Amino acid sequence: MVTIEEALRIIEDQKIELKSESKPLEEALGFALAAHTAAPFDVPEFDNSAMDGYALCGLYQQYQLVGEVAAGDSKDIALQEGEAVRIFTGAKVPQNTTAVMMQEKTSMKERTLFLDEMPKAGQNVREKGGQLKEGQAVFAKGHMLNPPSLALMGSLGLSTLEVFSKPRVNIITTGNELVKPGNPKTKGQIYESNSYAIAGALQQFGFQHHQKIQLQDDFEATKAGIKTALESCDVLIISGGISVGDYDFVKQSLEENGVNELFYKVFQKPGKPLYFGRKQNQFVFALPGNPASSLTCFYVYVLPLLQKLSGYSKTGLPTYQFPIKHAFENRFGRPSFLKAAVIDGKVAILDGQGSSMIQSMAQGNALAFVEDGEVLKKGDLMKCKLIS
Numbered sequence: 396m397v398t399i400e401e402a403l404r405i406i407e408d409q410k411i412e413l414k415s416e417s418k419p420l421e422e423a424l425g426f427a428l429a430a431h432t433a434a435p436f437d438v439p440e441f442d443n444s445a446m447d448g449y450a451l452c453g454l455y456q457q458y459q460l461v462g463e464v465a466a467g468d469s470k471d472i473a474l475q476e477g478e479a480v481r482i483f484t485g486a487k488v489p490q491n492t493t494a495v496m497m498q499e500k501t502s503m504k505e506r507t508l509f510l511d512e513m514p515k516a517g518q519n520v521r522e523k524g525g526q527l528k529e530g531q532a533v534f535a536k537g538h539m540l541n542p543p544s545l546a547l548m549g550s551l552g553l554s555t556l557e558v559f560s561k562p563r564v565n566i567i568t569t570g571n572e573l574v575k576p577g578n579p580k581t582k583g584q585i586y587e588s589n590s591y592a593i594a595g596a597l598q599q600f601g602f603q604h605h606q607k608i609q610l611q612d613d614f615e616a617t618k619a620g621i622k623t624a625l626e627s628c629d630v631l632i633i634s635g636g637i638s639v640g641d642y643d644f645v646k647q648s649l650e651e652n653g654v655n656e657l658f659y660k661v662f663q664k665p666g667k668p669l670y671f672g673r674k675q676n677q678f679v680f681a682l683p684g685n686p687a688s689s690l691t692c693f694y695v696y697v698l699p700l701l702q703k704l705s706g707y708s709k710t711g712l713p714t715y716q717f718p719i720k721h722a723f724e725n726r727f728g729r730p731s732f733l734k735a736a737v738i739d740g741k742v743a744i745l746d747g748q749g750s751s752m753i754q755s756m757a758q759g760n761a762l763a764f765v766e767d768g769e770v771l772k773k774g775d776l777m778k779c780k781l782i783s
């Protein structure tokens with residue numbers, strides 16, 4: 396049995412070889428950059444107007460109107476003292492522009508422009524290089540491309556990005572009692588639900604699963620199913636059959652398939668019988684079958700590995716601290732990830748903390764962490780990971 400910190404450290408310390416590929420900008424969301432990026436030119440590349448209005452030369456209250464520049468115009472105008480041109484947001488300002496005045500604060504009589512107030516030097520002019528200077532570092536290797544990052548790369552004229560490839564993931568669910576939703580079931584059977592949570596959580600963080608396999612609690616079938624799954628994935632996520640019951644064949648089947656154990660059992664609730672193993676460059680998580688255990692282990696342990704294998708420089712869900720809405724004492728006998736709701740900056744621990752209870756997890760939006768035996772007073776800070 397390892398501690399939560401030891402388990403996370405073992406995952407973090409895995410030596411891996413990353414692969415990279417070229418992605419068109421429109422498909423690069425959620426991938427990590429495989430190379431450092433620097434700005435190929437100043438952004439913006441030229442001084443331009445932040446407003447629809449008038450570009451002014453000198454600081455006066457009236458000007459002679461001498462022309463117009465629209466966004467995208469490439470004409471090069473040079474203003475003389477006391478001259479103004481009509482200008483629009485994003486348009487390159489003429490040479491010698493002192494300021495831009497927004498049109499709402501102006502009036503025009505014939506070709507003379509009157510300002511309601513004195514302009515200030517530099518007002519409403521977006522300076523060349525104001526965001527980035529040519530050659531300046533934009534993103535380090537491993538930066539995960541979010542929507543604004545895609546916009547920034549696009550604004551640098553980059554249409555294809557070199558990114559780290561993402562791991563291929565397969566999912567196995569085990570259990571004789573499991574029936575696929577939509578089919579009839581007999582007494583004693585239940586509907587299979589963990590694979591939907593795992594596939595959904597994969598999707599939530601930009602990963603996909605390749606294959607989903609349902610196995611009976613049978614040693615030969617489990618061995619064969621794991622062998623098949625390992626033929627087409629980098630990460631195999633198994634749900635159930637990892638505890639000590641007579642029908643829990645996963646651990647032994649993994650051994651028979653040449654998977655080496657990196658840890659088995661974590662001192663935590665839920666998810667104590669969590670297993671992590673490796674076969675060359677393939678990784679296997681066997682998540683405890685209880686629905687809340689399996690999904691909690693996904694967020695806490697599987698996600699950081701998937702992100703590490705995708706070349707992310709930052710992995711795992713960030714931890715925030717929120718004051719607790721009510722007193723709470725951890726009597727579970729293990730450090731615990733509690734199903735919780737963070738609302739208006741405060742965390743409430745939800746009813747229904749059993750490992751089999753997914754209803755409370757579905758109502759909440761966070762996992763709140765509490766040490767074994769810890770006693771919290773109302774208002775004490777609690778470490779939380781937001782899961783939705």
Ligand SMILES: Nc1nc2c(c(=O)[nH]1)N[C@H]1C(S)=C(S)[C@@H](COP(=O)(O)OP(=O)(O)OC[C@H]3O[C@@H](n4cnc5c(N)ncnc54)[C@H](O)[C@@H]3O)O[C@H]1N2
Binds near residue numbers: 634
């Ligand atoms: N004698 C002991 N028994 C148990 C221990 C223990 O230490 N000693 N640990 C308990 C803990 S903690 C957990 S968690 C579970 C984990 O067991 P398994 O990983 O072997 O999971 P299963 O036995 O296959 O299933 C547990 C539970 O979850 C339901 N389940 C399983 N798969 C699914 C699925 N895909 N969709 C929906 N529900 C699923 C299953 O029906 C069981 O109710 O072991 C405890 N026992």
Ligand code: MOO
Binds near residue numbers: 664751
């Ligand atoms: O570790 Mo189990 O997940 O407590 O139920």
